[in-house]
Amino acid sequence: MNTEVKTEIAAAAARMIAQDGADYSSAKRKAARQILGEAQARDLSDSLPDNEQIEEEVRLYHALYNADSHPARLFRLRTTALQVMEMLEQYQPYLTGSVLSGSAGMHDDIHLQLFVDSAKEVQIYLLNKNLQIEISQSPHFRGPRFDDVETVSFMWKNEGVHVELYEQDDQRGAKKKSGDKLLRADIAELRTILTHSSHPAQ
Secondary structure: OOHHHHHHHHHHHHHHHHHHOOOHHHHHHHHHHHHHOHHHHHHOHHHOOOHHHHHHHHHHHHHHHOOOOHHHHHHHHHHHHHHHHHHOHHHOOEEEHHHHHOOOOOOOOEEEEEEEOOHHHHHHHHHHOOOOOEEEEEOOOOOOOOOOEEEEEEEEOOEEEEEEEEEHHHHHHOOOEEOOEEOOEOHHHHHHHHHHOOOOOO
16 A cells, blocks of 8 residues: 555544544544445555554644644643542553643543552542542553453543553553653653643633
Protein backbone atom coordinates (compact mmCIF):
# COMPACT_ATOMS: atom_id res chain seq x y z
CA MET A 1 0.00 0.00 0.00
CA ASN A 2 1.51 3.34 -1.01
CA THR A 3 1.98 6.24 1.39
CA GLU A 4 -0.70 8.37 -0.27
CA VAL A 5 -3.43 5.73 0.20
CA LYS A 6 -2.31 5.13 3.79
CA THR A 7 -2.61 8.85 4.51
CA GLU A 8 -6.06 8.94 2.90
CA ILE A 9 -7.23 6.05 5.08
CA ALA A 10 -5.73 7.65 8.19
CA ALA A 11 -7.48 10.95 7.44
CA ALA A 12 -10.84 9.23 6.85
CA ALA A 13 -10.47 7.26 10.09
CA ALA A 14 -9.51 10.44 11.97
CA ARG A 15 -12.68 12.14 10.73
CA MET A 16 -14.82 9.30 12.15
CA ILE A 17 -12.98 9.45 15.47
CA ALA A 18 -13.26 13.23 15.80
CA GLN A 19 -16.87 13.52 14.60
CA ASP A 20 -18.50 10.37 15.93
CA GLY A 21 -16.25 9.13 18.71
CA ALA A 22 -15.41 5.90 16.83
CA ASP A 23 -12.63 3.75 18.28
CA TYR A 24 -9.36 3.58 16.34
CA SER A 25 -9.64 -0.05 15.30
CA SER A 26 -13.15 0.10 13.82
CA ALA A 27 -12.56 3.55 12.26
CA LYS A 28 -9.43 2.23 10.53
CA ARG A 29 -11.24 -0.81 9.11
CA LYS A 30 -14.27 1.21 7.99
CA ALA A 31 -12.08 3.85 6.33
CA ALA A 32 -10.13 1.13 4.50
CA ARG A 33 -13.36 -0.43 3.20
CA GLN A 34 -14.63 2.95 2.01
CA ILE A 35 -11.43 3.78 0.14
CA LEU A 36 -10.24 0.36 -1.08
CA GLY A 37 -13.42 -1.70 -1.24
CA GLU A 38 -14.27 -4.73 0.90
CA ALA A 39 -12.00 -7.37 -0.68
CA GLN A 40 -8.89 -5.24 -1.03
CA ALA A 41 -9.28 -3.84 2.49
CA ARG A 42 -9.36 -7.39 3.83
CA ASP A 43 -6.25 -8.40 1.86
CA LEU A 44 -4.27 -5.36 3.01
CA SER A 45 -5.40 -5.31 6.64
CA ASP A 46 -1.81 -5.87 7.87
CA SER A 47 -0.49 -2.77 6.10
CA LEU A 48 -3.10 -0.24 7.24
CA PRO A 49 -1.88 2.99 8.91
CA ASP A 50 -0.89 2.57 12.56
CA ASN A 51 -2.60 4.36 15.44
CA GLU A 52 0.16 6.97 15.71
CA GLN A 53 -0.43 8.08 12.13
CA ILE A 54 -4.18 8.22 12.71
CA GLU A 55 -3.71 10.16 15.96
CA GLU A 56 -1.63 12.73 14.07
CA GLU A 57 -4.47 13.07 11.54
CA VAL A 58 -6.96 13.53 14.43
CA ARG A 59 -4.83 16.41 15.72
CA LEU A 60 -4.73 17.92 12.22
CA TYR A 61 -8.51 17.54 11.91
CA HIS A 62 -9.09 19.42 15.17
CA ALA A 63 -6.64 22.13 14.13
CA LEU A 64 -8.46 22.60 10.81
CA TYR A 65 -12.11 22.20 11.75
CA ASN A 66 -12.34 22.70 15.53
CA ALA A 67 -9.77 25.44 16.04
CA ASP A 68 -12.33 27.60 17.86
CA SER A 69 -13.51 24.92 20.32
CA HIS A 70 -10.77 22.29 20.61
CA PRO A 71 -8.29 24.19 22.84
CA ALA A 72 -11.01 24.88 25.42
CA ARG A 73 -12.19 21.26 25.31
CA LEU A 74 -8.67 19.93 25.78
CA PHE A 75 -8.01 22.37 28.62
CA ARG A 76 -11.21 21.26 30.39
CA LEU A 77 -10.33 17.57 30.03
CA ARG A 78 -6.81 18.11 31.33
CA THR A 79 -7.88 20.24 34.30
CA THR A 80 -10.55 17.65 35.15
CA ALA A 81 -7.94 14.90 34.86
CA LEU A 82 -5.69 16.81 37.25
CA GLN A 83 -8.50 17.06 39.82
CA VAL A 84 -9.08 13.29 39.66
CA MET A 85 -5.34 12.60 39.86
CA GLU A 86 -5.02 14.85 42.93
CA MET A 87 -7.87 12.91 44.51
CA LEU A 88 -5.94 9.67 43.76
CA GLU A 89 -2.53 11.14 44.59
CA GLN A 90 -1.64 8.48 47.17
CA TYR A 91 -1.72 5.89 44.35
CA GLN A 92 0.64 7.86 42.07
CA PRO A 93 -1.67 8.11 39.05
CA TYR A 94 -0.57 8.65 35.46
CA LEU A 95 -2.53 10.30 32.65
CA THR A 96 -2.41 8.50 29.30
CA GLY A 97 -4.23 8.45 25.97
CA SER A 98 -5.77 11.22 23.89
CA VAL A 99 -6.15 13.74 26.73
CA LEU A 100 -2.39 13.61 27.27
CA SER A 101 -1.44 13.52 23.58
CA GLY A 102 -3.71 16.46 22.71
CA SER A 103 -5.93 14.63 20.20
CA ALA A 104 -8.96 14.39 22.54
CA GLY A 105 -12.23 15.87 21.30
CA MET A 106 -15.89 16.05 22.29
CA HIS A 107 -16.32 12.26 22.54
CA ASP A 108 -13.15 11.44 24.49
CA ASP A 109 -12.89 10.33 28.09
CA ILE A 110 -10.02 10.59 30.57
CA HIS A 111 -7.74 7.55 30.90
CA LEU A 112 -5.52 7.03 33.94
CA GLN A 113 -3.16 4.25 35.02
CA LEU A 114 -2.40 3.22 38.58
CA PHE A 115 0.26 0.70 39.62
CA VAL A 116 -0.97 -0.71 42.92
CA ASP A 117 -0.69 -3.67 45.30
CA SER A 118 -4.45 -4.00 45.60
CA ALA A 119 -7.06 -3.17 42.96
CA LYS A 120 -9.76 -3.78 45.59
CA GLU A 121 -8.30 -1.06 47.82
CA VAL A 122 -8.67 1.50 45.02
CA GLN A 123 -12.25 0.42 44.36
CA ILE A 124 -13.16 0.78 48.05
CA TYR A 125 -11.45 4.17 48.16
CA LEU A 126 -13.55 5.40 45.22
CA LEU A 127 -16.77 3.98 46.70
CA ASN A 128 -16.00 5.84 49.92
CA LYS A 129 -15.85 9.01 47.83
CA ASN A 130 -19.51 8.29 46.91
CA LEU A 131 -18.66 7.62 43.28
CA GLN A 132 -20.78 5.22 41.20
CA ILE A 133 -18.17 2.88 39.75
CA GLU A 134 -18.29 0.27 37.02
CA ILE A 135 -15.70 -2.50 36.65
CA SER A 136 -14.52 -3.70 33.23
CA GLN A 137 -11.35 -4.91 31.49
CA SER A 138 -8.89 -2.97 29.31
CA PRO A 139 -6.08 -4.24 27.07
CA HIS A 140 -2.66 -4.26 28.72
CA PHE A 141 -0.40 -1.46 27.49
CA ARG A 142 2.23 -4.06 26.59
CA GLY A 143 -0.05 -5.71 24.05
CA PRO A 144 -2.25 -8.78 23.57
CA ARG A 145 0.32 -11.25 24.94
CA PHE A 146 -0.47 -9.90 28.41
CA ASP A 147 -3.72 -10.34 30.33
CA ASP A 148 -6.31 -7.55 30.30
CA VAL A 149 -6.30 -5.30 33.36
CA GLU A 150 -9.17 -4.40 35.65
CA THR A 151 -10.54 -0.93 34.96
CA VAL A 152 -12.72 1.23 37.19
CA SER A 153 -14.92 3.77 35.40
CA PHE A 154 -16.92 6.66 36.86
CA MET A 155 -18.17 10.15 36.04
CA TRP A 156 -16.41 13.23 37.38
CA LYS A 157 -17.95 16.64 36.62
CA ASN A 158 -19.78 15.17 33.61
CA GLU A 159 -16.61 13.64 32.16
CA GLY A 160 -16.01 9.89 31.87
CA VAL A 161 -12.94 8.63 33.72
CA HIS A 162 -11.38 5.18 33.26
CA VAL A 163 -8.72 4.07 35.75
CA GLU A 164 -6.68 1.03 34.68
CA LEU A 165 -5.39 -0.89 37.70
CA TYR A 166 -1.99 -2.45 37.00
CA GLU A 167 0.16 -4.46 39.38
CA GLN A 168 3.19 -2.77 40.91
CA ASP A 169 5.55 -4.97 38.85
CA ASP A 170 4.07 -3.65 35.61
CA GLN A 171 5.55 -0.24 36.30
CA ARG A 172 9.04 -1.51 35.51
CA GLY A 173 8.06 -2.01 31.87
CA ALA A 174 6.02 1.19 31.59
CA LYS A 175 8.00 3.55 29.37
CA LYS A 176 7.39 7.23 30.03
CA LYS A 177 8.36 8.30 26.50
CA SER A 178 8.51 7.01 22.95
CA GLY A 179 10.87 9.30 21.07
CA ASP A 180 9.58 12.81 21.79
CA LYS A 181 6.10 11.57 22.67
CA LEU A 182 5.11 11.43 26.34
CA LEU A 183 3.21 8.16 26.91
CA ARG A 184 2.18 8.80 30.52
CA ALA A 185 2.33 11.88 32.72
CA ASP A 186 2.28 12.10 36.51
CA ILE A 187 0.67 14.96 38.45
CA ALA A 188 3.73 17.22 38.28
CA GLU A 189 4.12 16.69 34.53
CA LEU A 190 0.43 17.40 33.89
CA ARG A 191 0.64 20.61 35.95
CA THR A 192 3.60 21.67 33.80
CA ILE A 193 1.64 20.92 30.60
CA LEU A 194 -1.30 23.01 31.86
CA THR A 195 0.98 25.86 32.92
CA HIS A 196 2.48 26.03 29.44
CA SER A 197 -0.89 25.97 27.67
CA SER A 198 -2.59 29.33 27.91
CA HIS A 199 -6.16 29.22 29.24
CA PRO A 200 -8.32 29.25 26.08
CA ALA A 201 -11.24 31.59 25.70
CA GLN A 202 -14.51 29.86 26.49
